Amino acid sequence: MRHATLLAVVVCSAFVIGCGSGTPVQTKAPPGYANGTKPVPLPPEDAIVKLETPEDRATYLRQLSNDSSFEPQKHVAMLEKCAKESNEEVANLAKELLERK
Numbered sequence: 001m002r003h004a005t006l007l008a009v010v011v012c013s014a015f016v017i018g019c020g021s022g023t024p025v026q027t028k029a030p031p032g033y034a035n036g037t038k039p040v041p042l043p044p045e046d047a048i049v050k051l052e053t054p055e056d057r058a059t060y061l062r063q064l065s066n067d068s069s070f071e072p073q074k075h076v077a078m079l080e081k082c083a084k085e086s087n088e089e090v091a092n093l094a095k096e097l098l099e100r101k
Contacts, residue, residue: 044070045078054087061093065100072097 041047044064051057061082064070072079082094 044075048078048082054085054090057082057085058087058089058093061090061097065093065097070097072100 042050044060048057048060051060076098079094079098083091083098085091085094
């Protein structure tokens with residue numbers, strides 16, 4: 001009888017230890033998701049500054065050109081700065097967006 005009880009305790013302990021090593025539950029909301037809200041996207045002026053390569057900036061400008069809610073007339077300074085960039089693709093995309101205003 002003692003061996004059966006000891007064996008049951010060992011088996012149950014092993015099971016509990018095995019189940020307790022799972023991934024912890026996230027208790028804090030990720031940055032920008034406080035109180036159940038969604039994060040607000042960065043304005044284009046801030047977003048493009050964070051992009052390091054000309055390829056990334058060109059991709060971002062392409063996305064802006066496909067975005068129907070993007071209003072180039074509100075971001076003329078940023079677009080003019082991009083139009084003067086040495087990378088031809090970025091400059092051309094910025095000039096196209098400037099022409100849309």
